[in-house]
Amino acid sequence: MSSLTLKQFHSPLLAPFDLHLPAGECTTLSGPSGCGKTRLLRAVADLDPHQGEAWLDEREKQTFSGPEWRHHVGLLLAESAWWSERVGDHFNTIDQDLLTDLDLPVESTAWEISRLSSGERQRLALIRLLTNRPQVLLLDEPTANLDASNIGKVEQLIESWRKKHQTAVLWITHDTAQQKRIGEHHRQIESGQLREL
Amino acid sequence: MTLILLTPLDLFLAAVLVLALALLSFRLSLGIERQLLIAALRTVIQLSLLGLVLKFLFVQSHPLLIALLALFMLLVAGYEVMARQQRRFIGFWGMGVGTLSMFISSFTVTLLALTVIIQAEPWYSVQYLIPLLGMLLGNTMSGVAIALDNLTHNAWQQRHEIEARLLLGHLWDEAIREIRRTALRSGLIPIINAMAAAGVVSLPGMMTGQILAGAPPFEASKYQILIMLLIAAGTGFGATAAVWIGSKHLFDERERLRLDRLSPPKE
Numbered sequence: 179m180s181s182l183t184l185k186q187f188h189s190p191l192l193a194p195f196d197l198h199l200p201a202g203e204c205t206t207l208s209g210p211s212g213c214g215k216t217r218l219l220r221a222v223a224d225l226d227p228h229q230g231e232a233w234l235d236e237r238e239k240q241t242f243s244g245p246e247w248r249h250h251v252g253l254l255l256a257e258s259a260w261w262s263e264r265v266g267d268h269f270n271t272i273d274q275d276l277l278t279d280l281d282l283p284v285e286s287t288a289w290e291i292s293r294l295s296s297g298e299r300q301r302l303a304l305i306r307l308l309t310n311r312p313q314v315l316l317l318d319e320p321t322a323n324l325d326a327s328n329i330g331k332v333e334q335l336i337e338s339w340r341k342k343h344q345t346a347v348l349w350i351t352h353d354t355a356q357q358k359r360i361g362e363h364h365r366q367i368e369s370g371q372l373r374e375l
Numbered sequence: 376m377t378l379i380l381l382t383p384l385d386l387f388l389a390a391v392l393v394l395a396l397a398l399l400s401f402r403l404s405l406g407i408e409r410q411l412l413i414a415a416l417r418t419v420i421q422l423s424l425l426g427l428v429l430k431f432l433f434v435q436s437h438p439l440l441i442a443l444l445a446l447f448m449l450l451v452a453g454y455e456v457m458a459r460q461q462r463r464f465i466g467f468w469g470m471g472v473g474t475l476s477m478f479i480s481s482f483t484v485t486l487l488a489l490t491v492i493i494q495a496e497p498w499y500s501v502q503y504l505i506p507l508l509g510m511l512l513g514n515t516m517s518g519v520a521i522a523l524d525n526l527t528h529n530a531w532q533q534r535h536e537i538e539a540r541l542l543l544g545h546l547w548d549e550a551i552r553e554i555r556r557t558a559l560r561s562g563l564i565p566i567i568n569a570m571a572a573a574g575v576v577s578l579p580g581m582m583t584g585q586i587l588a589g590a591p592p593f594e595a596s597k598y599q600i601l602i603m604l605l606i607a608a609g610t611g612f613g614a615t616a617a618v619w620i621g622s623k624h625l626f627d628e629r630e631r632l633r634l635d636r637l638s639p640p641k642e
Binding site: 223224225226227243244245246247248249252253255257258259260261306307310 | 533535536537538539540541542543544545546547553627628629630631632633
């Protein structure tokens with residue numbers, strides 16, 4: 179189990195802030211587009227240079243190498259990118275239960291990336307990330323390209339996953355109904371400040 | 376065989392041809408006459424100066440002066456590599472990557488050739504050192520410039536794929552491995568083509584020069600073979616060094632992709 183704590187964290191467009199993501203719980207993040215939500219997630223995953231402390235339980239970020247930190251603090255971007263030809267090339271091992279949970283056939287590992295729909299890409303990118311067993315999940319609108327039934331499946335999967343593995347989750351969403359469904363805690367960005375809702 | 380000396384009039388006749396070409400460009404409004412004339416003028420001035428400098432160095436062959444000329448050639452080559460980049464590194468690394476890798480490869484290969492293969496006496500003898508270094512630098516420069524440009528171009532194009540890998544905890548060199556391979560290959564293709572076509576399709580410039588200057592053709596061939604092999608090695612090691620140093624500098628100490636270290640593409 180792991181919680182994530184940010185102290186005096188500087189993210190572009192935002193005043194320095196503190197944030198605690200408890201293990202096993204989901205925090206939603208909302209705010210107008212262009213307010214810096216994605217950049218906040220990129221900084222927390224240590225993909226962009228930034229200042230401030232980040233703690234995974236009792237361990238500070240600098241005691242991990244960059245790749246180690248990103249392995250533990252998994253970020254799912256809104257647009258997934260794929261570097262090889264077929265889905266299966268991007269996995270060492272693939273958990274077939276995860277495929278079933280998200281309504282994808284086992285053969286999908288043989289699919290060509292260029293033929294995936296945006297919804298398939300989004301679901302497969304989530305599975306790719308979960309296969310890494312991150313201790314913190316940062317999700318940037320993970321259901322934006324999905325139909326209602328798949329939105330429900332992704333929400334269910336994340337909820338059971340975080341409870342089972344005690345994963346802390348930070349989830350960007352614009353949808354107020356979804357915020358209520360998925361999160362215990364809510365944060366909003368308003369005129370450059372990160373506020374509790 | 377004796378060397379037929381060229382008179383200024385001979386060179387003037389050749390220049391008239393270029394002037395005629397410029398006139399043609401003007402009449403057809405190709406808009407390239409200005410560039411053409413400036414480049415031709417540069418050739419005349421630069422090569423005349425080099426001839427004068429070498430003439431002076433042949434008499435006054437002080438090691439320090441030779442080193443200065445070699446350094447000057449290296450810096451110009453480094454600048455040329457930078458000038459050919461669409462997206463160049465900002466600051467010191469803009470010129471640093473290319474200059475450093477050409478220094479590593481061209482200087483080492485030249486040194487090796489002078490001391491072990493040609494065994495010139497002394498090894499820094501101007502007659503061998505400067506032409507050899509010039510041939511090596513000139514060719515390594517192309518390889519390094521192409522490889523670096525390919526590296527930064529593809530890193531930019533495939534930034535999302537690189538970041539996707541970083542986000543899954545991949546190391547920086549895993550994330551850029553394929554791009555690095557492609558860059559290196561692109562830098563080596565010109566010299567591979569040149570070696571394959573040498574003597575069949577093209578008559579290399581150095582050999583032509585030696586033959587024109589009266590050297591026995593087979594001796595000229597041997598020198599040309601030596602030069603081609605040295606150039607291949609120099610280009611290969613130079614491009615490898617440039618791609619290695621360049622790709623490393625695309626990432627910071629936290630292994631983040633830092634495309635902000637590249638300038639925006641030039642027009």
